[in-house]
Amino acid sequence: MLFALSDPERLAIARQLVDGPLDMAECHLSNPDVPKSTKSHLMKVLRTSGVVRNEANGRARRLSLRREDLDARFPGLLDAVLSAEDGNAKV
Amino acid sequence: MLFALSDPERLAIARQLVDGPLDMAECHLSNPDVPKSTKSHLMKVLRTSGVVRNEANGRARRLSLRREDLDARFPGLLDAVLSAEDGNAKV
DNA sequence: TCCATCGTTCGAATTATTTCGAACCTTTTG
DNA sequence: CAAAAGGTTCGAAATAATTCGAACGATGGA
Numbered sequence: 001m002l003f004a005l006s007d008p009e010r011l012a013i014a015r016q017l018v019d020g021p022l023d024m025a026e027c028h029l030s031n032p033d034v035p036k037s038t039k040s041h042l043m044k045v046l047r048t049s050g051v052v053r054n055e056a057n058g059r060a061r062r063l064s065l066r067r068e069d070l071d072a073r074f075p076g077l078l079d080a081v082l083s084a085e086d087g088n089a090k091v
Numbered sequence: 092m093l094f095a096l097s098d099p100e101r102l103a104i105a106r107q108l109v110d111g112p113l114d115m116a117e118c119h120l121s122n123p124d125v126p127k128s129t130k131s132h133l134m135k136v137l138r139t140s141g142v143v144r145n146e147a148n149g150r151a152r153r154l155s156l157r158r159e160d161l162d163a164r165f166p167g168l169l170d171a172v173l174s175a176e177d178g179n180a181k182v
Numbered sequence: 183t184c185c186a187t188c189g190t191t192c193g194a195a196t197t198a199t200t201t202c203g204a205a206c207c208t209t210t211t212g
Numbered sequence: 213c214a215a216a217a218g219g220t221t222c223g224a225a226a227t228a229a230t231t232c233g234a235a236c237g238a239t240g241g242a
Contacts, residue, residue, distance in 0.1 A: 002102075002172065006094035007200095025218070035202055040220055045199090059209040059218050076171035081093065084165040098230095115189070129231055131190055136229090150188050150239040 001074065004049035005081055010042055014051060014065065018082055021064035023057060092165065095140035096172055101133055105142055105156065109173055112155035114148060 005011050009029060016027055029039060043063065046052040050073075053064045070078045096102050100120060107118055120130060134154065137143040141164075144155045161169045 002093050003097035006097050011093075023218090036219065037203070037221080038201055041200075041202095044220085056208085056219095061219060074171065074175040076167055077175055080165065080167035080171045084168055116187095126232055127189065128191080128233070132230075132232095135190085147189095147238085152189060 001049050001051060001070070001077075004045050004051050007042075007045075010046055010051075011081070013042065013046060013063075015082055017052060017063055017065040021062050024054075024061040024063055027063060092140050092142060092161070092168075095136050095142050098133075098136075101137055101142075102172070104133065104137060104154075106173055108143060108154055108156040112153050115145075115152040115154055118154060 005014060012030060013027055016022060024039070024043070027039075029042075043052065043054060043061075047054050050066060050069060053062075053066055055062050055064075065078075067078065096105060103121060104118055107113060115130075115134070118130075120133075134143065134145060134152075138145050141157060141160060144153075144157055146153050146155075156169075158169065
């Protein structure tokens with residue numbers, strides 16, 4: 001999990017999900033030109049590390065933070081990570 | 092910082108320093124047979140990411156957690172990481 | 183002084199991550 | 213039904229991180 005969030009792009013994704021689920025297309029990367037396979041891979045890392053959920057939603061994909069699971073397993077960690085340095089710093 | 096702590100060995104080192112500074116030789120790795128250059132490199136990652144301090148102490152090296160600095164920059168993060176899952180889980 | 187101790191740094195080899203295009207799948211729209 | 217939209221997966225190439233031995237530096241003791 002720490003590894004998944006140690007990448008700025010992945011951390012930024014997690015931050016976008018803090019206010020509720022988003023369809024993949026609504027999740028923005030810092031560089032809007034990365035190919036979809038790359039974006040998909042970023043999601044996969046977040047997914048396999050247990051940070052996000054990724055369920056089919058029509059032809060889209062609904063992404064959501066796995067808050068409960070994470071808070072249960074690592075209390076305080078997610079909050080600390082997501083709030084760290086107001087989102088603009090290397091974490 | 093998250094990256095530095097996302098490695099189990101480095102996290103274990105950080106945990107050993109939570110109760111106070113230690114000389115490098117007193118810091119134990121899960122595998123006691125790793126060469127010193129490898130151990131030194133692990134420390135370097137922790138050092139350059141700002142997690143630990145490493146000052147000369149005679150011919151030894153005194154390692155210490157940079158608690159204040161880290162708590163100031165990432166409030167709650169260190170505590171959450173260090174206490175997560177009682178130290179035995181992948182974080 | 184000379185030598186052993188405790189670590190660091192360097193470079194090369196290994197291993198792991200990231201990145202991207204192409205092929206593919208499913209759902210929606212025309 | 214065909215084609216477009218939205219994503220996933222696979223494989224290969226490029227990057228980055230880890231690992232280790234060897235060479236080095238400083239300190240402390242004989």
